[in-house]
Amino acid sequence: MEVSININGTAETHDVEPRLLLVHFIREKAGLRGTHWGCDTSNCGTCVVWLDGKPVKSCTVFAAMADGHEVRTVEGLDQGGQLDPVQEGFMECHGLQCGFCTPGMLMTARALLDANPDPTDPEIREAISGQLCRCTGYENIVRSVRWAAEKEAGGPVTESETPVEAKA
Amino acid sequence: MQVPAPFTYERATSVEHAIELLGQLGPEARVVAGGHSLIPMMKLRLARPDALVDINDLGAELAQIRVDGDALVIGALARHADVLASAVVGEHFPIFHDAERVIADPVVRNFGTVGGSLCQADPAEDLAAVFAALDAVAVLRGAAGVREVRVRELHVGPYETVLAPDELMLELRVPIRPGGGSAYEKVERRVGDYPVAAAGAAVWLDGDTVRDVGIGLTAVGAEHFTAPAAEEALRGQPATEESFQAAARLAAEHCNPSADQRGPVDYKRHLAAELTTRALRRAAARARGQEA
Numbered sequence: 325m326e327v328s329i330n331i332n333g334t335a336e337t338h339d340v341e342p343r344l345l346l347v348h349f350i351r352e353k354a355g356l357r358g359t360h361w362g363c364d365t366s367n368c369g370t371c372v373v374w375l376d377g378k379p380v381k382s383c384t385v386f387a388a389m390a391d392g393h394e395v396r397t398v399e400g401l402d403q404g405g406q407l408d409p410v411q412e413g414f415m416e417c418h419g420l421q422c423g424f425c426t427p428g429m430l431m432t433a434r435a436l437l438d439a440n441p442d443p444t445d446p447e448i449r450e451a452i453s454g455q456l457c458r459c460t461g462y463e464n465i466v467r468s469v470r471w472a473a474e475k476e477a478g479g480p481v482t483e484s485e486t487p488v489e490a491k492a
Numbered sequence: 493m494q495v496p497a498p499f500t501y502e503r504a505t506s507v508e509h510a511i512e513l514l515g516q517l518g519p520e521a522r523v524v525a526g527g528h529s530l531i532p533m534m535k536l537r538l539a540r541p542d543a544l545v546d547i548n549d550l551g552a553e554l555a556q557i558r559v560d561g562d563a564l565v566i567g568a569l570a571r572h573a574d575v576l577a578s579a580v581v582g583e584h585f586p587i588f589h590d591a592e593r594v595i596a597d598p599v600v601r602n603f604g605t606v607g608g609s610l611c612q613a614d615p616a617e618d619l620a621a622v623f624a625a626l627d628a629v630a631v632l633r634g635a636a637g638v639r640e641v642r643v644r645e646l647h648v649g650p651y652e653t654v655l656a657p658d659e660l661m662l663e664l665r666v667p668i669r670p671g672g673g674s675a676y677e678k679v680e681r682r683v684g685d686y687p688v689a690a691a692g693a694a695v696w697l698d699g700d701t702v703r704d705v706g707i708g709l710t711a712v713g714a715e716h717f718t719a720p721a722a723e724e725a726l727r728g729q730p731a732t733e734e735s736f737q738a739a740a741r742l743a744a745e746h747c748n749p750s751a752d753q754r755g756p757v758d759y760k761r762h763l764a765a766e767l768t769t770r771a772l773r774r775a776a777a778r779a780r781g782q783e784a
């Protein structure tokens with residue numbers, strides 16, 4: 325069947341089987357490899373993209389279900405080459421090591437800050453609670469998101485030279 | 493890569509259209525709502541529908557949350573996140589917010605639906621216990637017309653409901669009665685997991701007497717997700733810790749948990765009693781206006 329999905333503002337129209345998952349449509353048909361494909365069981369969250377403005381796990385949605393709808397992936401975060409503050413935050417605060425979970429984390433973080441520009445640390449942890457990171461222990465991801473929130477609020481940002489402060 | 497078996501895909505443009513499609517496509521066709529239970533089962537080929545009828549475009553008809561007369565109405569296509577965000581739901585039945593906060597994770601809650609949860613009939617589904625405690629009614633529609641079924645009579649076994657193959661769940665109606673309070677208590681191994689055990693309670697008080705009570709249990713093999721013996725024993729009793737514990741013991745005795753990776757039978761039975769007590773305690777406190 326022909327499926328047409330607006331991904332990051334560009335119409336992607338491809339002839340696919342109805343059983344093709346959205347994550348594979350994005351990666352294999354649209355060629356956008358920023359979205360990762362992980363556990364395939366909707367547990368790890370690395371495949372999170374926005375569907376009509378809301379984060380969803382794209383390994384658990386058929387591409388056909390997104391036909392005629394809007395998807396935003398990690399490639400759609402920057403604006404004309406200017407990184408989104410959440411992307412900057414992950415760089416500044418060492419919010420990733422291997423980077424496998426990062427695309428999903430970034431998409432969820434962006435949605436969180438759009439809905440709640442000044443989240444508490446527990447709110448950040450709750451927002452990413454359906455996503456797994458095996459490198460950072462989440463600490464630096466939380467700091468990265470807070471960095472982005474502070475930058476967007478025009479306030480002080482966490483110093484970049486103290487990214488992985490060990491907890492006593 | 494987990495690849496489901498092939499199927500044809502149809503998208504419904506109205507409730508009538510969905511029912512018509514289900515009728516045309518036959519008993520091997522399935523509705524897909526959020527897909528967050530069905531797609532994992534299709535990937536494992538535990539489900540192999542010939543055709544899917546996608547109802548996600550029917551939000552205007554099927555995703556409303558509103559008060560209608562003396563009932564709270566929740567559309568079958570309401571997402572978990574919609575229920576959690578709804579002030580009117582929290583005002584009448586805080587049990588929903590207790591439960592929705594611990595169902596799956598925030599991203600899954602953006603897409604999984606209330607109707608999908610109930611129709612999936614997973615023996616560990618949280619909302620089955622919530623709607624059973626509240627004695628809600630499911631409104632179903634098929635080619636033969638509309639009918640209402642108590643949620644307590646909806647599930648006939650694990651992964652099995654009374655819905656005919658061409659029937660669609662439209663909405664859930666929860667009766668609103670004065671003097672009530674409700675609460676949900678769940679133990680899970682980690683965020684986003686189904687419960688080891690969970691209990692929901694709704695209590696209506698006349699002064700310090702339990703006028704009426706509903707108890708829902710999930711993941712512990714309680715028939716229809718209910719505890720009728722415990723409810724019966726508690727009706728007309730003083731709303732005290734002692735009577736809550738006595739009722740909870742009955743609830744635990746009458747359930748039938750099985751051992752699995754989430755825990756052994758005696759632990760689950762212990763949880764059934766403890767969580768029922770806690771849910772009754774909080775529901776009563778809320779009925780008295782002592783707790784939000």
Ligand SMILES: Cc1cc2nc3c(=O)[nH]c(=O)nc-3n(C[C@H](O)[C@H](O)[C@H](O)COP(=O)(O)OP(=O)(O)OC[C@H]3O[C@@H](n4cnc5c(N)ncnc54)[C@H](O)[C@@H]3O)c2cc1C
Pocket residue numbers: 365366367522523524525526527528529530531568569594595596597600603604605606607608609610611612616617618619655659660661662684685686687
């Ligand atoms: C990672 C993860 C964690 C989860 N954790 C929990 C948890 O902790 N507790 C819990 O209770 N649940 C949990 N779930 C399940 C989740 O709540 C359900 O997947 C979801 O709500 C089911 O709804 P759906 O819209 O996705 O249903 P679907 O998968 O679309 O459908 C499920 C079934 O219902 C049928 N159906 C759906 N809508 C209708 C309708 N309107 N009329 C007739 N039939 C219909 C379908 O044909 C199918 O048979 C979890 C799921 C995932 C993926």
